[in-house]
Amino acid sequence: AAGVIQSPRHLIxxxxxxxxxxxxxxxRHDTVYWYQQGPGQDPQFLISFYEKMQSDKGSIPDRFSAQQFSDYHSELNMSSLELGDSALYFCASSLGSTYYEQYFGPGTRLTVT
Amino acid sequence: AQSVSQHNHHVILSEAASLELGCNYSYGGTVNLFWYVQYPGQHLQLLLKYFSGDPLVKGIKGFEAEFIKSKFSFNLRKPSVQWSDTAEYFCAVNAKTSYDKVIFGPGTSLSVIP
Incomplete structure (x- = not known):
């Protein structure tokens, strides 16, 4: 079965x-979520989109922005990177409805040097 | 606001020992509950989930969890652990509404000694 795809898998x-x-x-999933997992930390919610509109916002720094496109893929843009941004970034998707499950991607490991 | 707590930060067991990881959540409404496992260097994988129905949920790899509504708990159990169960375990919750984010607990690191 198709899963959530994230790219790249590693980024320095x-x-x-x-x-x-x-x-x-x-x-066919219409909702995307972004999470950040720092070293030894639990995943923290950053932001989510439903039908290309932002649906919720968590602890996303102002230096980060994200959007969902017409084909439902999403991009997380990170500027002025800091050492503390080094983390595993997960994306999850779901089919927006009252009872649903989020499916997590493999994550992108970002290392800032 | 929703929050999730896990009773133990680090658990060390010998192979064949029984496992129980505690999880409590705080949220006034109805919730979906999850346990995720993260093996070293790998991504999150869903172990099991509870949406409704039988509060005793069976998941993959012999894991099960019991939802006790009155205690706001969703403890994970496995009767006999294996060395390959060494991983980080996250309890998670989201509100039973549309498009809601998942809130993760701080995680419990399980080390199984052969």
Whole structure:
């Protein structure tokens, strides 16, 4: 079965650079969520989109932005990267309805040096 | 606001020992409950979930969890652990509404000694 796809899987950037992470949800899923998991931490919710509109916002820094496109894929744009941004970034998708389950992608490991 | 607590930060067991990881959540409404496992260097995998119905839920790899509504708990159990169960275990909850984010607990690191 098709799963959530994230690219790239690994990314190394320097401080103050920008990075773009991509998420391709499971086909027909219309909702995308982004989570950040720092080393030894639990995943923290960043932001979500439903039908290309932002549906919820968590602890996403102002330096980050995200959007969902017409084909439902989503991109997380990160600017002015800091060392503390080094983390595993998960994307999850779901079919928006009252009872649903989020399916997580494999994550993108971002290392800022 | 929703929150999830897990009783133990780190658990060490010998192979064949029984496992119980505690999880409590705080939320006034009805919730969906999950346990995720994260093996070293890997991504989150769903072990089991509870949406409604039988409060005793069976998941993959011999894991089960029991939802006790009155205690706001969703403890994970396995009768006999294996070395391959060494991983980080996250309890998670989301509100039973549309498009709601998943809130994760802080995680319990399980080390199984052969």
């Amino acid at each position: 950037k320097e401080k103050r650079e920008t990075a773009t992470l991509k998420c391709y949800p499971i086909p």
